[in-house]
Amino acid sequence: MTAFSLDPAQTAWCAELRTLAAQRLRPLAEKGEPGHVNRPLVAALGELGLLKRLFTSGALDLCLMRESLAQVCTEAETALALQGLGAHPVHAYGTRAQRDRWLPAVSDGGAVAAFALSEPGAGSDAAALALSADRDDRGGGHGGDGGSWRLTGEKCWISNAPEADFYTVFARTTPGAGARGVTAFLVPADRPGLTGTPLDMLSPHPIGSLAFDGVPVTSDDVLGEPDRGFRVAMGTLNLFRPSVGAFAVGMAQAALEATLGHTAGREAFGGKLRDLQTVAHQVAEMALRTEAARLMVYAAAAAYDEGAPDVPKRAAMAKLLATETAQYVVDAAVQLHGARALRRGHLLEHLYREVRAPRIYEGASEVQRAVIAKELYATREAP
Structure with missing residues (x-):
């Protein structure tokens, strides 16, 4: 297997994930309340063994899970990803006691994890965070x-957050x-002393302060x-950034498939929409960009x-290309569907x-460009 193709077992597993998402997960997602943690959905991810795989599989498996789920049920994909993002630092950097206390509960869907890095004045500039950790001579009692x-x-x-x-939590010591x-x-x-407030956001998944x-x-x-917490944060983000791209690729693929079905069946101007060259070329561009993003994510x-x-x-690079591509593909799909695509539901x-949020979270597109440029120049200057 190379970075640019999947073997038959991986392809079959992706198909199985899509079937599970359609039959087991999407019905639970549809019963959830937007903006709140869907605990039955999280529990189902645990029952299916997908949450445990967050800690036993590599980055490519994580990408395949996120892409496959996103094609069918974005709510399930996001629930899985947030469990991984919040708990990966415990898995990779925690003590035995920390891992024993929390990882089994995360794996079976009984405990919900969260990754608390961003602040009102320190979003993409994570090194500027201001949450203070002041030495306490009184002791914490824990x-x-x-x-x-x-x-x-x-x-x-x-x-x-806040559920x-x-x-x-990353704090300045x-x-x-x-x-x-x-x-x-x-x-x-x-x-x-820890309290939280939900935020009403464009994306339907739970977000709070x-x-x-x-x-x-x-x-x-x-x-x-x-004083080494930034290493924990960057180690986690380096693993999850390609898989954010996989989430985006899954959404782009879903939009592309919906567009293929719509343009093949829709009658307009005396024929099918697909017979119009401008439509056919648009669909080809959508497919081209989606596949290019997928290959970069896998690599x-x-x-x-x-x-x-x-x-x-x-x-x-993978996160940047895939999220920007998904925005383009979904927007193009809406345009080709017309007003029906704007109806709620x-x-x-x-x-x-x-599709809009992934271009911002886990490092905005502009931050990804800065990272890419920094790495390029560092390589050039190395002896």
């Missing part, structure tokens, strides 16, 4: 002998140190090492799994609301 802190400040645009059961003064903490939702009013944490809650995921040195560049109306 054990640990390596120090205690109090978290004070805000987080914003946090997926699964998650625990948060991976050393003022003025930029990315080198950030520590990652595992913070259960029931810690005193968090307020930290002297929330106690100790060394037992640190993920990785103190970036394969590079991650192989431990390649250029993962940050490849991950940024139409697949493309749903995708149009879903």
Whole structure:
């Protein structure tokens, strides 16, 4: 298997995922309330063994899961991805006690995780975060002998907030140190001083803000090492950025297939829409861009799994190309469908609301371009 093709077993697995999404997951998604965690859907992902695979599979498998689910049920895809994003730092950087406490519950769908990095004044500029972790001589009352802190400040645009059961929280432990003064903490939702508010967003999945009013944490809650939390954040994002691209590719593929069906059957101007050259060429462009994005996503995921040195560049390229492509493809699909695609409940109306956010979260498109340029120049300047 190369980075540019799937073997028969992978292809069959993707087809099985799409069938499961249609038969088991989409009915649960349709019963969910927009803007809130759909716990029955999360539990079903656990029952099907998909959440456990977040911690036993590589980046390519993660991409295949996200792309396949997104083609059929974006709500299921997002629920799976948010569990992975919130819990991956625990899996990769947590202590045995942290992993034993939380990962089984995440895997079976019984606990909801969240990744709390963004702030009102520090979204894409993650190194500028201001949530403070101040040393607490009083102690936090939660054990640990390596120090205690109090978290004070805000987080914003946090997926699964305020309904998650625990948060991976990034806080400033050393003022003025930029990315080198950030520590990652595992913070259960029931810690005193932690409150949250849901936000009414364009995307239908749950997003909220968090307020930290002297929330106690100790060394037992640190993920990785103190002042090394930026490494935790970037390690997580380097894994998940290609899979954000896979989510986008899945949406683009769904929009493309809907357009093929519509243009093949729609009568207009004395024939089928597909017989109009401008329509046929538009559909060809949609397919071309979708396939190019898919191949870049697979290549970036394969590079991650192989431990390649250029993962940050490849991950940024894959996320950038795929999310921008999906926006183009979904928009073009809406245009070719006409007014029917704007009706509430139409697949493309749903995708149009879903497709916008991925160009912003986990690093906006402009940030991805900055990452790519930085990596290019660093390679050029290396001895």
